[in-house]
Amino acid sequence: MTKYGKAKRNLKKNRVSPPSNPVQISLNDSKNVISPFAENNQKVISGDFAEFLENAVKDVPIKEDLTLEITTKKYDHETISTAIKNYYYNEFVESERKLKNYIWFALITLFIGLCTLTISLVLTFKEILVVVQGAISIFSWVFVWEAFDLLCFRRPELRHQQHRQINFINAKIIIKEP
Numbered sequence: 001m002t003k004y005g006k007a008k009r010n011l012k013k014n015r016v017s018p019p020s021n022p023v024q025i026s027l028n029d030s031k032n033v034i035s036p037f038a039e040n041n042q043k044v045i046s047g048d049f050a051e052f053l054e055n056a057v058k059d060v061p062i063k064e065d066l067t068l069e070i071t072t073k074k075y076d077h078e079t080i081s082t083a084i085k086n087y088y089y090n091e092f093v094e095s096e097r098k099l100k101n102y103i104w105f106a107l108i109t110l111f112i113g114l115c116t117l118t119i120s121l122v123l124t125f126k127e128i129l130v131v132v133q134g135a136i137s138i139f140s141w142v143f144v145w146e147a148f149d150l151l152c153f154r155r156p157e158l159r160h161q162q163h164r165q166i167n168f169i170n171a172k173i174i175i176k177e178p
Contacts, residue, residue, distance in 0.1 A: 023066070023067065027072035070176070072176075080175060084171070092166065110143070113144035
Protein backbone atom coordinates (compact mmCIF):
# COMPACT_ATOMS: atom_id res chain seq x y z
CA MET A 1 0.00 0.00 0.00
CA THR A 2 1.28 3.45 -0.88
CA LYS A 3 1.86 6.30 1.54
CA TYR A 4 -1.18 8.04 0.11
CA GLY A 5 -3.38 5.00 0.70
CA LYS A 6 -2.20 4.66 4.32
CA ALA A 7 -2.74 8.34 4.99
CA LYS A 8 -6.22 8.18 3.48
CA ARG A 9 -7.10 5.12 5.59
CA ASN A 10 -5.84 6.85 8.77
CA LEU A 11 -7.93 9.92 7.96
CA LYS A 12 -11.04 7.76 7.66
CA LYS A 13 -10.34 6.11 11.03
CA ASN A 14 -9.69 9.38 12.88
CA ARG A 15 -12.37 11.38 11.12
CA VAL A 16 -14.19 13.95 13.20
CA SER A 17 -17.92 13.59 12.81
CA PRO A 18 -19.67 16.44 11.02
CA PRO A 19 -21.60 18.89 13.14
CA SER A 20 -25.00 17.73 14.16
CA ASN A 21 -28.12 19.62 13.45
CA PRO A 22 -28.75 21.74 15.60
CA VAL A 23 -25.46 23.55 15.18
CA GLN A 24 -24.31 24.67 18.62
CA ILE A 25 -22.62 28.06 18.85
CA SER A 26 -21.26 29.67 21.98
CA LEU A 27 -20.73 33.43 22.12
CA ASN A 28 -18.32 34.49 24.84
CA ASP A 29 -18.00 38.07 23.61
CA SER A 30 -21.20 39.08 21.86
CA LYS A 31 -20.37 42.75 21.29
CA ASN A 32 -19.29 42.12 17.67
CA VAL A 33 -22.33 40.04 16.70
CA ILE A 34 -24.63 42.88 15.62
CA SER A 35 -23.23 45.24 13.00
CA PRO A 36 -23.00 48.88 14.12
CA PHE A 37 -24.22 49.87 10.63
CA ALA A 38 -27.88 49.59 9.78
CA GLU A 39 -29.88 50.54 6.73
CA ASN A 40 -33.44 51.69 7.47
CA ASN A 41 -32.91 50.82 11.17
CA GLN A 42 -32.72 47.16 10.18
CA LYS A 43 -30.38 45.25 12.48
CA VAL A 44 -28.01 42.82 10.75
CA ILE A 45 -25.17 40.63 11.97
CA SER A 46 -21.56 41.63 11.34
CA GLY A 47 -19.62 40.18 8.43
CA ASP A 48 -17.25 38.37 10.78
CA PHE A 49 -20.10 36.64 12.58
CA ALA A 50 -21.74 35.75 9.25
CA GLU A 51 -18.47 34.18 8.07
CA PHE A 52 -18.26 32.24 11.33
CA LEU A 53 -21.85 30.99 10.91
CA GLU A 54 -21.19 29.88 7.32
CA ASN A 55 -18.13 27.95 8.42
CA ALA A 56 -20.05 26.39 11.29
CA VAL A 57 -22.79 25.02 9.02
CA LYS A 58 -20.79 24.12 5.91
CA ASP A 59 -20.92 20.40 6.72
CA VAL A 60 -24.68 20.40 7.26
CA PRO A 61 -26.37 19.16 4.08
CA ILE A 62 -28.06 21.96 2.20
CA LYS A 63 -31.33 20.04 1.90
CA GLU A 64 -31.72 19.75 5.68
CA ASP A 65 -33.56 22.36 7.69
CA LEU A 66 -31.10 24.40 9.68
CA THR A 67 -31.30 24.81 13.44
CA LEU A 68 -28.90 27.13 15.25
CA GLU A 69 -28.49 26.82 19.01
CA ILE A 70 -26.72 29.95 20.25
CA THR A 71 -25.53 30.30 23.83
CA THR A 72 -25.08 33.92 24.92
CA LYS A 73 -26.04 36.16 27.80
CA LYS A 74 -26.12 39.62 26.30
CA TYR A 75 -28.76 39.75 23.56
CA ASP A 76 -32.35 38.71 23.55
CA HIS A 77 -33.63 36.03 21.20
CA GLU A 78 -35.49 38.41 18.90
CA THR A 79 -32.50 40.70 18.25
CA ILE A 80 -30.09 37.97 17.17
CA SER A 81 -32.70 36.00 15.26
CA THR A 82 -33.92 39.06 13.34
CA ALA A 83 -30.38 40.24 12.64
CA ILE A 84 -29.37 36.84 11.18
CA LYS A 85 -32.48 36.64 9.01
CA ASN A 86 -32.11 40.27 7.81
CA TYR A 87 -28.47 39.74 6.89
CA TYR A 88 -29.14 36.63 4.85
CA TYR A 89 -32.24 38.13 3.24
CA ASN A 90 -30.11 41.09 2.06
CA GLU A 91 -27.47 38.66 0.79
CA PHE A 92 -30.16 36.68 -1.04
CA VAL A 93 -31.51 39.81 -2.74
CA GLU A 94 -27.98 40.75 -3.82
CA SER A 95 -27.24 37.27 -5.20
CA GLU A 96 -30.59 37.31 -7.05
CA ARG A 97 -29.56 40.60 -8.67
CA LYS A 98 -26.18 39.13 -9.54
CA LEU A 99 -27.83 36.04 -11.04
CA LYS A 100 -29.98 38.20 -13.34
CA ASN A 101 -26.89 40.14 -14.40
CA TYR A 102 -25.07 36.88 -15.16
CA ILE A 103 -27.90 35.69 -17.39
CA TRP A 104 -28.16 38.96 -19.30
CA PHE A 105 -24.40 39.26 -19.68
CA ALA A 106 -24.18 35.64 -20.85
CA LEU A 107 -26.89 36.19 -23.47
CA ILE A 108 -25.22 39.36 -24.74
CA THR A 109 -21.77 37.77 -24.93
CA LEU A 110 -23.22 34.68 -26.62
CA PHE A 111 -24.95 36.86 -29.20
CA ILE A 112 -21.75 38.85 -29.87
CA GLY A 113 -19.73 35.65 -30.05
CA LEU A 114 -22.11 33.99 -32.51
CA CYS A 115 -22.30 37.11 -34.70
CA THR A 116 -18.53 37.42 -34.91
CA LEU A 117 -18.23 33.67 -35.50
CA THR A 118 -20.61 34.05 -38.43
CA ILE A 119 -18.48 36.89 -39.81
CA SER A 120 -15.41 34.70 -39.36
CA LEU A 121 -17.07 31.84 -41.29
CA VAL A 122 -18.08 34.19 -44.13
CA LEU A 123 -14.50 35.45 -44.37
CA THR A 124 -13.26 31.86 -44.41
CA PHE A 125 -15.50 30.88 -47.32
CA LYS A 126 -14.57 33.98 -49.33
CA GLU A 127 -10.88 33.38 -48.54
CA ILE A 128 -10.17 37.05 -47.88
CA LEU A 129 -8.41 38.69 -44.99
CA VAL A 130 -7.05 35.44 -43.57
CA VAL A 131 -5.18 37.15 -40.72
CA VAL A 132 -8.24 39.21 -39.76
CA GLN A 133 -10.39 36.09 -40.01
CA GLY A 134 -8.14 34.30 -37.48
CA ALA A 135 -8.30 37.23 -35.06
CA ILE A 136 -12.09 37.45 -35.38
CA SER A 137 -12.37 33.69 -34.84
CA ILE A 138 -10.38 33.88 -31.59
CA PHE A 139 -12.39 36.92 -30.48
CA SER A 140 -15.67 35.12 -31.09
CA TRP A 141 -14.64 31.95 -29.25
CA VAL A 142 -13.61 34.02 -26.23
CA PHE A 143 -17.09 35.54 -26.10
CA VAL A 144 -18.80 32.18 -26.54
CA TRP A 145 -16.63 30.69 -23.78
CA GLU A 146 -17.43 33.57 -21.42
CA ALA A 147 -21.16 32.92 -21.90
CA PHE A 148 -20.60 29.20 -21.29
CA ASP A 149 -18.56 29.93 -18.17
CA LEU A 150 -21.24 32.20 -16.73
CA LEU A 151 -24.12 29.81 -17.38
CA CYS A 152 -22.44 26.51 -16.57
CA PHE A 153 -19.93 27.30 -13.81
CA ARG A 154 -20.68 30.58 -12.03
CA ARG A 155 -24.49 30.37 -12.08
CA PRO A 156 -24.70 26.97 -10.30
CA GLU A 157 -22.25 28.20 -7.67
CA LEU A 158 -24.41 31.25 -7.06
CA ARG A 159 -27.54 29.07 -6.88
CA HIS A 160 -25.80 26.94 -4.24
CA GLN A 161 -25.09 30.09 -2.20
CA GLN A 162 -28.74 31.08 -2.53
CA HIS A 163 -29.89 27.73 -1.17
CA ARG A 164 -27.66 28.21 1.87
CA GLN A 165 -28.98 31.77 2.33
CA ILE A 166 -32.55 30.44 2.22
CA ASN A 167 -31.54 27.90 4.87
CA PHE A 168 -30.40 30.73 7.14
CA ILE A 169 -33.55 32.78 6.44
CA ASN A 170 -35.77 29.82 7.35
CA ALA A 171 -33.54 28.57 10.19
CA LYS A 172 -34.91 27.80 13.59
CA ILE A 173 -32.81 29.84 16.00
CA ILE A 174 -32.70 28.87 19.67
CA ILE A 175 -31.03 31.28 22.09
CA LYS A 176 -29.85 29.88 25.42
CA GLU A 177 -28.24 31.46 28.42
CA PRO A 178 -25.17 29.78 29.88
